[in-house]
Amino acid sequence: MMTSYAHPEVLVSTDWVKENLGTPNIKLVEIDVDTKAYEAGHIPGAVGFNWQTQLQDQVRRDIISKEAFEKLVGDAGISPSDTVIVYGDNNNWFAAYGFWLFKIYGHKDVRLMNGGRVKWLNESDKQLVTDVPQPTPVQYKATGPHLEFRAMVPLVFEASKGGWNLVDVRSPDEFTGKVIAPPGMSETAQRGGHIPNAKSIPWSTAVAPDGTFKSANELRSIYIDQKGVDPNKQTIAYCRIGERSSHTWFVLKYLLGLENARNYDGSWTEYGNLVAAPIEKA
Amino acid sequence: MxxxxxxxxxxxxxxxxxxxxxxxxxxxxxxxxxxxxxxxxxxxxxPFGSVKDRAAWTMLRDLEKRGEINEKRGIVEPTSGNTGISLAAMARARGYHMRAVVPNKVPLEKKLLLKIAGADLDVISDELCPAPGLGDGSINLAKTHAKAQAHRYAMPNQYENEHNVQxxxxxxxxxxxxxxxxxxxxxxxxxxxxxxxxxxxxxxxxxxxxxxxxxxxxxxxxxxxxxxxxxxxxxxxxxxxxxxxxxxxxxxxxxxxxxxxxxxxxxxxxxxxxxxxxxxxxxxxxxxxxxxxxxxxxxxxxxxxxxxxxxxxxxxxxxxx
Known part of the structure; x- marks a missing residue:
């Protein structure tokens, strides 16, 4: 039997975005791993957020403050009542992270463009432009932070004792500790391995060859039937710096309907540096 | 001859x-x-130092014959170096500009040679995480340039161009x-x-x-x-x-x-x-x-x-x- 996603309203297609280009209360936001991509070309009207300089607090290690979020989003001309469509490269890694941030600060209607920028890029009827929009700034009033979306260290310790779904979405070599980070990455850790009781389910498991999410049936079969994620338990997804895990968090919470799913944005670059924290290898 | x-x-x-x-x-x-x-x-x-001279020349000639390139509209291409070096040197010698998109892993010698041969260079951090089916970053960035600035760039795209085989x-x-x-x-x-x-x-x-x-x-x-x-x-x-x-x-x-x-x-x-x-x-x-x-x-x-x-x-x- 075909089942649908638990919350299909958080996903829009590239065709939907094309049909709704220029609609006043629909705002497009591009967030990429490769921050050059937006500059090279983006969907008409889309603003670009830089994950390194605009979504992270530039002094302490944290997400941006509520005030900084209000300023960033307000300056982009986005109001709390707008529909925000986030998309980006690498199958929406940082777009999913941006989606998560919008949720933390209480934005009501935020959605991901299924397939991300690569799908748009490869469709011949979709346009890309280089001109950067100049939105009129608005006053944005955020709510929250809604921390039920976020896992911090004490909760991760709790989860590592068992009885939770702890999902490690990094590559198998990072999970086993063969490597601490993918080659060439500057953010790293003192130790390799994974959090005790974590299951290895690489983020790409959720993605079809065209970059869109797999169907609800496929996702259910992989995550729940094959990998043993229990929908009745609390869930934490983690990776290295919290972007790939945002992608899986999105899948677990909104596509599969695991209501108590959280993203551990500290991820391995926090956990793998903690003194005396238990680690499993292989 | x-x-x-x-x-x-x-x-x-x-x-x-x-x-x-x-x-x-x-x-x-x-x-x-x-x-x-x-x-x-x-x-x-x-003459340009690698096997890629063959594909680069055939692809470039095809673009010329079809009137796709001129002194305003040059070339953008994803490359690990050799195709880019051949294409850049050939393009510049014939009066076209060239932009090369390379993964960061490419050795410094090749990046410098691309610039010496006259290419504008985009270096991108590629292969962050192995992902089956995920498009290659340098290919996507080159495609982005070609799509967003079609008046400035034609893209031979050696990964799909039949002239590379020809x-x-x-x-x-x-x-x-x-x-x-x-x-x-x-x-x-x-x-x-x-x-x-x-x-x-x-x-x-x-x-x-x-x-x-x-x-x-x-x-x-x-x-x-x-x-x-x-x-x-x-x-x-x-x-x-x-x-x-x-x-x-x-x-x-x-x-x-x-x-x-x-x-x-x-x-x-x-x-x-x-x-x-x-x-x-x-x-x-x-x-x-x-x-x-x-x-x-x-x-x-x-x-x-x-x-x-x-x-x-x-x-x-x-x-x-």
Whole structure:
């Protein structure tokens, strides 16, 4: 039997975005791993957020403050009542992270463009432009932070004792500790391995060859039937710096309907540096 | 054109053809099987320094013929270096601008050569996390430029451009057939865009279906610029498995060790992809016992001294006063 996603309203297609280009209360936001991509070309009207300089607090290690979020989003001309469509490269890694941030600060209607920028890029009827929009700034009033979306260290310790779904979405070599980070990455850790009781389910498991999410049936079969994620338990997804895990968090919470799913944005670059924290290898 | 005198009106007349083939040199000291003569086809003798001269020229000529490029509208291309260097030098010599998008892993020598040849350079951090089906970052960024600024850029796209195969069907294949008097039994190549393997194999198999085509690939997570592991081949639309008899996977570090062997024992200053091919070839000539093998050596070692220093222990020692 075909089942649908638990919350299909958080996903829009590239065709939907094309049909709704220029609609006043629909705002497009591009967030990429490769921050050059937006500059090279983006969907008409889309603003670009830089994950390194605009979504992270530039002094302490944290997400941006509520005030900084209000300023960033307000300056982009986005109001709390707008529909925000986030998309980006690498199958929406940082777009999913941006989606998560919008949720933390209480934005009501935020959605991901299924397939991300690569799908748009490869469709011949979709346009890309280089001109950067100049939105009129608005006053944005955020709510929250809604921390039920976020896992911090004490909760991760709790989860590592068992009885939770702890999902490690990094590559198998990072999970086993063969490597601490993918080659060439500057953010790293003192130790390799994974959090005790974590299951290895690489983020790409959720993605079809065209970059869109797999169907609800496929996702259910992989995550729940094959990998043993229990929908009745609390869930934490983690990776290295919290972007790939945002992608899986999105899948677990909104596509599969695991209501108590959280993203551990500290991820391995926090956990793998903690003194005396238990680690499993292989 | 008189190839015996080797006096040319422009650099393009030097490009390889059946009448002016890239040289083939016999492997002597390093061939372990006397019943299996082996020849290396030295593609670095092409005027822009690599096998990619062939595809670059054929793709560029096609864009010219179709009126796709002019002094305002140049080229953007994703490249691990060699295609970009050939294309940039050719494009600039004919009055077009060129932008090359390269993965960060590409050695510094190649990045500098691209700039020296006149390309604008975009370097992107690629391969953050292995992901089946995920588009390659440099290909996507090049496509973005071509789509967002179609008035400034045409994109040959060597990964999908049939002229990349045609180049080898028209030159590499006929050259090898003629240079071996039709006696070739085994062709050894590496896999990147797969233009070389598809075009050359198609020609040779049309002459003699018994010829075995062996493709050599590095292990996953490798550091051999220009080559692809089979898991990364999804991005190339030019790979045709019916044209390949065997695919060997070779530990990538051996590419560097064998390149060093070729430099130090045969006088062949071969780059790491040639080293990888040579390692795979040695396995096959011991297995198949008799034959005549041709290895396509894509480029020489000069662009890889920094990579050699990284992968050959002790190479750096004694290089400083």
């Amino acid at each position: 008189d190839h015996t005198k080797r006096v040319y009106n422009d650099i393009f007349e030097m490009l390889p053809t059946e009448e002016n083939p890239s040289p083939m040199v016999r492997i002597n000291r390093l061939n372990p099987n006397p019943d299996f003569p082996l020849f290396a086809k030295l593609e670095w003798m092409n 180049a080898h069907l028209q030159t590499t294949g006929p050259e090898i057939w003629r240079q071996t008097d039709g006696r070739i039994t085994h062709l050894f190549v590496s896999l990147g865009t797969c233009g070389t393997v598809s075009g050359t194999s198609k020609f040779l198999k049309s002459k003699n279906p018994e010829i075995k085509v062996i493709a050599v690939q590095p292990t996953e997570g490798h550091d051999v610029p220009g080559l692809r592991n089979v898991s990364q081949l999804g991005v190339s639309k030019l790979f045709d498995s019916s044209l390949v008899d065997d695919i060997l996977e070779i530990e990538f570090r051996l590419a560097y060790a064998r390149a060093l062997d070729l430099c130090q024992n045969e006088g062949l200053l071969a780059g790491p992809s040639s080293g990888l091919i040579f390692e795979g070839t040695r396995e096959i000539i011991m297995r198949d016992k008799k034959g005549l093998g041709v290895m396509i050596f894509p480029d020489n070692i000069f662009k890889y001294t920094s990579n050699m220093a990284k992968h050959i222990a002790g190479l750096m020692s004694g290089t400083q006063a």
